[in-house]
């Protein structure tokens with residue numbers, strides 16, 4: 001009897017200890033990373049972050065130290081540690097995280113090698129961007145609790161081993177439509193943080209459309225005072241002052257994200273046309289279209305703001321000098337506050353601009369962008385222009401022939417096929433937000449394609465990268481953004497970063513499912529697709 005009860009006690013105690021320890025210690029592993037690194041070899045050890053861990057940067061440039069400080073700030077709320085950041089060229093010793101400049105050319109401009117032992121962490125890269133991506137990787141090696149905003153217990157272990165990693169494509173982007181519905185500077189910053197966490201490096205801001213003009217242009221103030229005053233559904237809209245835009249650009253730069261501003265033209269311009277009647281061209285076909293639209297009634301001198309969701313009814317006057325004065329002013333002011341190399345000129349769905357007018361228009365506007373020192377991006381239709389400027393890119397969304405034409409004119413292609421990369425498409429017919437004109441895009445479908453094999457005529461060497469586009473006709477708040485973007489965006493990020501060889505949904509979905517506690521800790525309102533084995 002005595003023997004049996006002590007045996008029972010031992011079993012009960014043992015089980016309690018087991019469940020306790022499995023609850024307490026998160027097992028860090030290199031096998032759950034998104035995007036998947038080029039190579040990862042785990043040892044059985046762990047490095048444990050403590051309040052005495054220090055970060056040493058092999059440079060005293062403020063921009064370089066900033067990368068380390070970003071990481072220290074990121075993990076401070078949950079760990080409670082104020083990791084000390086300093087410049088040091090001394091040999092690595094125990095207890096440190098070292099950011100080191102290397103000379104390994106296979107790592108390129110964004111790659112890194114991460115060596116983690118139980119004593120120290122060494123990050124070697126050719127650029128601070130490489131350090132930043134290594135630190136994003138370390139973030140994902142930490143327990144999900146590290147993402148929380150209040151002090152947690154730890155322990156803060158990260159799996160030891162070696163990771164070598166670098167991106168497949170240099171352009172890894174996401175587009176946010178702030179025109180159909182306006183999003184605040186704070187929302188845009190959160191979005192930047194979310195995309196950067198998955199090693200994306202481009203945020204394309206769709207700054208103008210029929211329903212709103214969202215960037216201050218000092219020489220044409222009505223664009224924002226009138227054109228920025230509403231949005232889809234008739235809400236109050238909004239716009240970024242140039243100071244706010246610069247603040248967004250800086251925030252993005254600190255996270256190695258380049259902002260690409262888009263001014264969509266000659267179509268998708270109703271907000272501008274309503275702001276300056278001299279820019280609009282009401283020909284009979286437009287007038288007819290407008291008559292069919294209840295909210296959109298023209299008068300002799302001005303046209304109304306538009307808060308519906310039709311596309312393809314507006315156009316700038318392509319024959320008037322004033323139009324080009326307007327565009328030149330806009331591009332000049334935008335180029336002056338945009339340090340990134342690109343300006344996006346839209347060019348899509350100009351259904352009421354005749355082809356004879358469209359071709360010289362987009363040809364000329366491209367020259368204007370180059371004259372202001374920037375490279376051109378446009379939706380794939382701009383391939384119709386007579387000539388394309390050197391170093392231009394078109395964004396493939398629907399018509400492979402356009403992209404093929406662009407390639408024949410010397411341009412590169414950004415892959416955003418609507419059937420795969422449109423983040424405003426519903427997951428299935430029950431999704432409460434979004435559209436489905438291109439497809440229903442479940443999480444597996446968004447992942448199961450290869451940019452380099454998607455369209456026959458567009459090959460790897462023609463492709464600059466991948467961009468997921470979130471149009472916002474139905475998206476009104478940050479939670480909506482998150483719901484549509486997560487979890488499809490991490491998958492697109494992986495298509496852009498990780499090698500295609502050996503890619504499989506069955507393997508990926510497990511890694512994705514294992515991100516659930518991380519999404520939750522980050523406060524991300526994600527779509528819990530039934531196709532993914534979500535971890536509790």
Ligand code: TNX
Nearest residue numbers: 311348349379397424435471
């Ligand atoms: C097409 S694709 C558009 C946008 C819409 C979107 C909605 C493209 C270049 N234009 O104007 O917002 O569909 O899914």
